[in-house]
Amino acid sequence: MKKKISLRVIQRISFYYEALLKLNLTDDSFISSKKLEEITGVSCNQVRQDFFYLGISIGKQKKGYQVKKLFRELRKILSIDRGAEVVVIGAGRLGRALSEYKLFKVRNIHVTALFDIKPGLVDTSVDIKGEEIPIYHTDRLEQYLKEHPEIKIALLSVPEHAAQETLDRLVSYGVKGIVNFAPRILKLPKSTKDVQLVNDCIGASLYKIVYQIYHKK
């Protein structure tokens, strides 16, 4: 399956899942796309389009989707049972905030270690609800990834000037997925195969709001 999924779709799927979780419905009950619109804010047309696109065709006319089946499908798409272990490169404020981000927990995504080069941070640890997550020197990253081949994803929260270089290193170490949080659009090294990269711009939505308010009329 070579199907490309957009950020938007996966985001909405997450909303469906999280909203459904909170409703505490019985397995046997049904939920319609109209009801999903109410609880997630996504239009029922969009809901059905998303399900169609992802091959979820478990609906019953006049009833909707059986909650039990829908859960199963959504969990499968979101790989929740499988989960993921990731490392965070850059243990500054943002890096540490990511490490304790609650919604990652809900999705079975765990940060196993952080990496940094700052003397005051290296070889300390971050306490996340009783669990100690170590901060290592970035020099140990290659070694660490060799020892933990199950880790395929890295979150990049280093300063902007170091971002592209760090990305290149991560790719050379065999990392398969990278989320870049530096305010720059990074590019994968030429001829990179099978590595996923997303550039994530925290704060852009606030800048948009500021623009709209100050430039309106």
Next chain:
Amino acid sequence: MKKKISLRVIQRISFYYEALLKLNLTDDSFISSKKLEEITGVSCNQVRQDFFYLGISIGKQKKGYQVKKLFRELRKILSIDRGAEVVVIGAGRLGRALSEYKLFKVRNIHVTALFDIKPGLVDTSVDIKGEEIPIYHTDRLEQYLKEHPEIKIALLSVPEHAAQETLDRLVSYGVKGIVNFAPRILKLPKSTKDVQLVNDCIGASLYKIVYQIYHKK
């Protein structure tokens, strides 16, 4: 001017600005769209399209854009000189992380107060580089906004179940812009006028990466 700006455009404009800042160029030097591509990762075609869309036509053929003029245009679009004061509703981990987010500082965006209902948090404060930002009870929000009419924007980092209700209250108190960080697409109350809302989904990019890696081939 009723022109709608997309999140994407404003995000790229931010990249141009931030990258330009770091280059430390002399005011008289010129920078081409090709060079901007190199330093921001955005294609030169996209750069010129963005400038065209936003009415920035200060380029000189064969030279590019005068740095001084470009700075002035970008600062104007991003409202950097004017800046903005905002409140954060919900002083949990995410709320506090937002309060100290460095890139907001660069943009002259300041959090003046946080609001929460949790007894342990109310009437304490958050220390951001020596500055004490107070946390008030949400009951005092209406009063606070009346006393600070310059504050037109709120960041919403409350739990999901309280998000829509809090949004409605914010609108009724006269807030003009809201960024929602709860994992749900909020809707403005019917017939709301002149209020901007953006739903921001932190973490979606990681979920996308997980999907791509586990569903590839």
Next chain:
DNA sequence: TAGATTGTTAATCGATTAACAATC
């Protein structure tokens, strides 16, 4: 002049919304 780079238009691509036949 020749080459480079702009501003702008046109073509392409992708995502959302609307519509509706099928049917429980």
Next chain:
DNA sequence: TAGATTGTTAATCGATTAACAATC
């Protein structure tokens, strides 16, 4: 049956990429 809701297709909308005449 009549009404509701699905799965799916088509229409619309918006954003990106490509192309190129103008010209410094």
